[in-house]
Each structure stands twice: as structure tokens, then as C-alpha cells.
Amino acid sequence: MKHILSAFGTVALMVSASPALAEDNQSVDIVGTAEAFCSLPTSWQFVSSTSNVNSAQFAGTTWTIPSTLLADSEGNGVVSTDEVAIRVRGQAICNTTHVITLTSEHGGLANDDTLSSPPPGFQNSRRMIYNANWRDESGWGIFNWVPQSAGDTTTYDHGGRAPPGIHDFDVRMGLLRDPAAGPMVAGSYTDQLVITISVPG
Numbered sequence: 001m002k003h004i005l006s007a008f009g010t011v012a013l014m015v016s017a018s019p020a021l022a023e024d025n026q027s028v029d030i031v032g033t034a035e036a037f038c039s040l041p042t043s044w045q046f047v048s049s050t051s052n053v054n055s056a057q058f059a060g061t062t063w064t065i066p067s068t069l070l071a072d073s074e075g076n077g078v079v080s081t082d083e084v085a086i087r088v089r090g091q092a093i094c095n096t097t098h099v100i101t102l103t104s105e106h107g108g109l110a111n112d113d114t115l116s117s118p119p120p121g122f123q124n125s126r127r128m129i130y131n132a133n134w135r136d137e138s139g140w141g142i143f144n145w146v147p148q149s150a151g152d153t154t155t156y157d158h159g160g161r162a163p164p165g166i167h168d169f170d171v172r173m174g175l176l177r178d179p180a181a182g183p184m185v186a187g188s189y190t191d192q193l194v195i196t197i198s199v200p201g
Contacts, residue, residue, distance in 0.1 A: 038098045038197045041090020041169060049086045050174075058086060063173060070109075070126065070175070070189065077126060077180030085174035089135065092169035098197050101155045102130055104147035105192035109175060113187045115150070124185045127176040132156075132195055135168035146176070171195060 046055035057064050069084050071077055106115065111124035118124035133141030142156045173193065 034095070036096040036199045036201075038092070038094040038096065038199055040092050040195060040197055044088040044090045044171070047087045047089045047170070051080075051082045051084045053084055053086050058088060063088075065109075065175060065189075069177075071184045075183045075186065077123060077184050078177050079179050080177045082177075083129075083174045084177065085129075085172060087170060087172040089168050089170050091166050092134075092197070093166050094197065095165065096199055097160055098158045098199050099155050100132055100142055100158060101153060101194075101196040101198065102132055102142055102145060103151065103153040103194040103196070104128070104130070105150065105194070106190065107147045107149040107152045109189045109191050110150075111185045111187045111189050114185050118185050121182045122185045123181050123183070126184075126189065127178065128191055128193075129174040129176055130193055131170070131172040131174075133170055135170050 044058075044061060046058045049055075052066075052069060057066065063086055065084065069078060106125070108128045109126045111118070114124040127146055130145050130147070131141070131143050133143070142154060145154045147154075171193070
């Protein structure tokens with residue numbers, strides 16, 4: 001038994017006395033990038049409305065307000081506490097923080113022929129109220145914005161509350177029929193609402 005143990009001991013000593021192999025380590029970094037991306041709807045659909053507004057008044061990206069909702073038979077601006085409004089919706093995509101911006105070309109519904117100032121005693125504009133938000137979200141977004149002048153703009157920094165992937169985006173447009181200063185100048189009244197979603201940086 002002693003000889004066997006001795007033999008094993010000798011072998012063990014021989015192995016431990018052999019030169020150690022040098023270690024060579026390499027690391028490979030794996031990097032992926034997801035690009036920041038936001039896109040607004042390419043088409044809009046009628047969702048709901050108030051005060052005698054119906055889906056037939058909306059087509060593509062244009063809402064046509066009937067003249068009877070804007071001015072009466074004598075040309076005076078219709079005054080009412082009932083807001084004339086329409087809501088449209090489309091699918092948008094966003095995967096990062098972003099800023100929502102609304103811009104009103106005319107600062108409200110304005111007469112195309114007298115954008116600067118109406119003749120004395122007449123009025124050439126009606127106030128509009130705009131809303132924009134991701135559907136089913138509450139407590140944030142651009143709500144009840146009334147532009148004050150041509151080119152007026154407002155923004156909302158969406159911060160870290162980016163909705164996941166494809167999400168419904170709503171825009172609501174309303175005509176405020178508050179007391180008029182005088183009869184409305186005859187002609188076509190328009191505004192263009194521009195919605196922008198931008199990615200910081």
C-alpha cells in the first residue's frame with residue numbers, strides 16, 4: 001500500500017511541476033440600435049361631433065362647416081353656447097419621447113379675402129378651439145387651445161410617456177360662436193391646422 005501511495009504521489013508531483021499554459025481571453029461587444037421614430041396618421045376618420053355636424057362634412061383632411069352654423073340669413077355671426085365641433089382619428093406610431101406641436105395658419109377661422117383687417121363695423125374671423133392627444137390617455141396633451149393670431153403655435157413636451165408602438169391619435173376642432181362684433185364679411189372662411197410630432201435631438 002505504501003508503494004502505491006508513493007507512486008501516486010510521484011505522479012502528482014510530476015504533473016504539478018509541468019509548466020502552466022498561458023491563458024488568452026478575448027471579449028466581443030454586441031451592440032444594437034433602435035432608431036427613434038414617430039409618424040402621424042396618413043389618413044383621418046370621422047369619430048364624433050356636436051351641434052349638427054356630421055361625417056359628410058369631413059373628407060380627407062378637410063372639415064367643411066355649413067354656412068348656417070357660421071352666419072345667419074342676415075350675415076351676422078351665429079351666437080350660441082353650443083359649440084360646433086368634430087373629432088377625427090388616425091393611427092400614429094411613436095417609440096420615444098417627443099413633442100406635439102399645433103400651428104394655426106390664420107389664428108382661427110378667417111376670411112380669405114380680408115386676412116388683415118375687416119371693413120369698419122364688420123368682422124372677418126371666428127375663434128377656433130383645438131385639441132390633440134393620444135387616444136385613451138388623460139391628463140396630458142394639447143387641450144382647449146385657442147390660437148390668437150396668424151401663425152400662432154403651441155407645443156406639448158410628451159416627456160417619458162411615449163405610447164407603445166402603433167396608437168390612435170385624436171384631433172378635435174371646434175368653432176366658438178361667441179358674441180359677434182358685427183356682421184360677417186361675405187366670403188370663404190378658412191384655417192389650416194398643422195399637427196407636428198418631433199423627436200428631440
